[in-house]
Amino acid sequence: MPKTVATTLRTAVAGVSGYAGAELARLLLCHPRLVLTPPMFLGRMDGPGADGGSVALTSLHPQLSGLANADNLSVSPFDWDQLQREGIELLFLATPHEQAREWAPIALAHGIKVVDLSAAWRLQEADNRAIYKLTDSDPAAAATLQAEAVYGSPELHGPAIANARLVANPGCYATSIILALAPLLRANLADLDCGIICDSKSGVSGAGKTPSPGTHFMYAADNLSAYAVFGHRHTGEMLEQLHLTTEQIQFTPHLLPIPRGILSTIYVRLNEVGSIKKIQDCFDEFYISSPMVRVRRSPMLPQIQHVVRNNFCDIGFQLSPDGKRLVVISCLDNLLKGAASQAVQNMNLMAGWHESEGLL
Numbered sequence: 001m002p003k004t005v006a007t008t009l010r011t012a013v014a015g016v017s018g019y020a021g022a023e024l025a026r027l028l029l030c031h032p033r034l035v036l037t038p039p040m041f042l043g044r045m046d047g048p049g050a051d052g053g054s055v056a057l058t059s060l061h062p063q064l065s066g067l068a069n070a071d072n073l074s075v076s077p078f079d080w081d082q083l084q085r086e087g088i089e090l091l092f093l094a095t096p097h098e099q100a101r102e103w104a105p106i107a108l109a110h111g112i113k114v115v116d117l118s119a120a121w122r123l124q125e126a127d128n129r130a131i132y133k134l135t136d137s138d139p140a141a142a143a144t145l146q147a148e149a150v151y152g153s154p155e156l157h158g159p160a161i162a163n164a165r166l167v168a169n170p171g172c173y174a175t176s177i178i179l180a181l182a183p184l185l186r187a188n189l190a191d192l193d194c195g196i197i198c199d200s201k202s203g204v205s206g207a208g209k210t211p212s213p214g215t216h217f218m219y220a221a222d223n224l225s226a227y228a229v230f231g232h233r234h235t236g237e238m239l240e241q242l243h244l245t246t247e248q249i250q251f252t253p254h255l256l257p258i259p260r261g262i263l264s265t266i267y268v269r270l271n272e273v274g275s276i277k278k279i280q281d282c283f284d285e286f287y288i289s290s291p292m293v294r295v296r297r298s299p300m301l302p303q304i305q306h307v308v309r310n311n312f313c314d315i316g317f318q319l320s321p322d323g324k325r326l327v328v329i330s331c332l333d334n335l336l337k338g339a340a341s342q343a344v345q346n347m348n349l350m351a352g353w354h355e356s357e358g359l360l
């Protein structure tokens with residue numbers, strides 16, 4: 001049966017006071033389909049305000065003042081009854097993983113679809129999920145829901161996302177690497193016996209707004225440091241989405257002293273001597289219907305300045321003179337294509353709208 005296309009959608013955002021939530025608020029406020037039905041913005045259950053009450057959206061995020069009707073909107077304590085009274089159809093969870101693991105099943109039980117920006121529902125394999133130390137009050141129900149959850153990469157799973165109740169928005173590093181490698185792997189161009197090396201660098205907002213010793217200005221400024229070598233939690237997403245083993249892909253993230261943006265440099269041995277045309281065609285054909293991925297013409301390479309504060313993932317490559325080694329560069333804004341704008345792309349697909357509505 002053809003999917004019914006809604007004219008608008010009643011949305012709500014939990015975790016709006018965070019970095020990803022703020023970007024989501026900005027995108028949804030300006031979304032052409034939501035002009036007459038602005039999202040509901042939600043804080044914790046005990047309220048965004050110190051007294052447990054509501055606060056003005058623009059007191060939390062003064063940068064949103066003047067955008068659409070941002071100045072008339074408030075952020076309320078999270079309350080399932082209120083979500084139902086307001087007729088919310090889609091809930092964005094921009095909260096910590098644990099909260100999203102608990103709230104997604106409750107939302108679905110209330111008939112509310114979910115786009116979860118956390119990692120709570122991204123990983124099908126329990127071994128890959130273990131790194132997040134999630135607990136379920138009803139493990140059997142969680143397992144059923146986990147199997148139903150769709151990994152929210154519109155470029156890979158568009159039709160499944162369109163029909164999903166629970167979409168697990170991908171991780172930021174994972175998005176940059178999966179989008180760079182999916183075309184090559186689908187065309188069987190990579191020599192997997194040689195292994196693929198992924199070296200990524202991220203701005204500090206990737207770690208969220210709560211400061212830690214590793215994101216403190218005195219540590220991050222004027223610095224570049226590797227972390228989570230052989231153990232970053234996004235590796236599982238790469239393994240599952242690209243159908244690789246741990247021997248076939250090696251991922252090392254680094255912290256860059258900039259607020260936002262990710263650049264991934266990916267080293268691939270080719271199965272046979274390649275040509276620039278063959279590789280270019282491989283990427284161009286894969287992304288021909290993907291408005292949020294910009295495939296650059298070799299030898300032009302993506303850079304962080306080209307994607308910061310926009311919704312694209314840029315992909316470019318260069319081939320070695322002997323045609324056997326490929327370097328792919330992938331760039332995105334971790335808070336946008338790595339989080340909030342990818343979530344809006346998923347909402348568009350779930351509502352039956354064009355995936356780029358409100359994003360171009």
Ligand SMILES: NC(=O)C1=CN([C@@H]2O[C@H](COP(=O)(O)OP(=O)(O)OC[C@H]3O[C@@H](n4cnc5c(N)ncnc54)[C@H](OP(=O)(O)O)[C@@H]3O)[C@@H](O)[C@H]2O)C=CC1
Binds near residue numbers: 117
């Ligand atoms: N930052 C990034 O680049 C990316 C982040 N993500 C994921 O998106 C989610 C949000 O990330 P980010 O915005 O960076 O995180 P932040 O730490 O900046 O924000 C977290 C948000 O969650 C809220 N929150 C915390 N605990 C609870 C709770 N118990 N109940 C309800 N709300 C709660 C916070 O509210 P309060 O202000 O009251 O503390 C805040 O609004 C995370 O799951 C993260 O892993 C995904 C991709 C990229």
Ligand SMILES: CC(=O)N[C@@H](CCC(=O)OP(=O)(O)O)C(=O)O
Binds near residue numbers: 117173202234255
């Ligand atoms: C710089 C930095 O610390 N980045 C984060 C990536 C965050 C992200 O993508 O989000 P999820 O936690 O939802 O997977 C990290 O390495 O854990």
